[in-house]
Amino acid sequence: xxxxxxxxxxxDAAVESTRLTRSAGQLERARTQQLLTRYLPPAPAPVYDIGxxxxxxxxxxxxxxxxxxxLDAVExxxxxxxxxxxxxxxxxxxARVGDARVLPxxxxxxxxxxxxxxxxxxxxxxxxxxxxREASRVLRPGGVVMVAGISRFASAMDGLxxxxxxxxxxxxxxxxxxxxxxxxxxxxxxxxFTTAYFHHPHxxxxxxxxxxxxxxxxxxxxxxxWCVPDFHNKWENEQFRVEIIAIAERLKQEExxxxxxxxxxxxxxxx
Numbered sequence: 648x649x650x651x652x653x654x655x656x657x658x659d660a661a662v663e664s665t666r667l668t669r670s671a672g673q674l675e676r677a678r679t680q681q682l683l684t685r686y687l688p689p690a691p692a693p694v695y696d697i698g699x700x701x702x703x704x705x706x707x708x709x710x711x712x713x714x715x716x717x718l719d720a721v722e723x724x725x726x727x728x729x730x731x732x733x734x735x736x737x738x739x740x741x742a743r744v745g746d747a748r749v750l751p752x753x754x755x756x757x758x759x760x761x762x763x764x765x766x767x768x769x770x771x772x773x774x775x776x777x778x779x780r781e782a783s784r785v786l787r788p789g790g791v792v793m794v795a796g797i798s799r800f801a802s803a804m805d806g807l808x809x810x811x812x813x814x815x816x817x818x819x820x821x822x823x824x825x826x827x828x829x830x831x832x833x834x835x836x837x838x839x840f841t842t843a844y845f846h847h848p849h850x851x852x853x854x855x856x857x858x859x860x861x862x863x864x865x866x867x868x869x870x871x872x873w874c875v876p877d878f879h880n881k882w883e884n885e886q887f888r889v890e891i892i893a894i895a896e897r898l899k900q901e902e903x904x905x906x907x908x909x910x911x912x913x914x915x916x917x918x
Contacts, residue, residue: 657841658721664701671873678868688758695757698764702728709737718745747778752785763795767843779858786917794913796846801909808874848905851913860915867908870895
């Protein structure tokens, strides 16, 4: 069950390895690390990072003593993860190409499973629930699964912020996102992302529960700060970083603000 060709083409352009080190991706990374620190069991617990891209979070966790196994559907990402300087300092326990819906791991072998990317690109609900059931299968009782989704409203907010909403093609993309969450980019504009599903904040809870997992929380990752003008330069200011992260933390479970975050984090637990 391979990824759709346009999704592969998007990631084969090597856009993912640096995404979390520039602009608002830096806020996403800092907040995701904050949430991982809060919900993951102590090291050296075994963690499966499913759809973990080039290993940004996998390497960060390995340095902190976790036994991390990385799996991603894109061969380039696995190569990048294995060739990264961080991997030489603290090697991943394993890194391989694979599918979130058919995990190559034994039953009840992990203390935590991260799905910080796969649900974006499983555009059918049945496939998303299947991936969550696989996560549940490989989790030990009491284990945690942390799942990321893109907000239904992310393209609309991004388009207003950067002016792309004035482009007729982008306006059509936004209209469909807001209608049914099915994000499609028929253009060659890489920055407009690729085929994906954008979640309404309340949907992640139902998908976790349909997979047999207990839902603990759905959290906003970035809060409203990711749309601040001139983000990159402001992020260089330490006081700005402290304040924008604090606001995201303060609003993380405010239901009226969840969709304002570009990304959502759902936390589930195996019974």
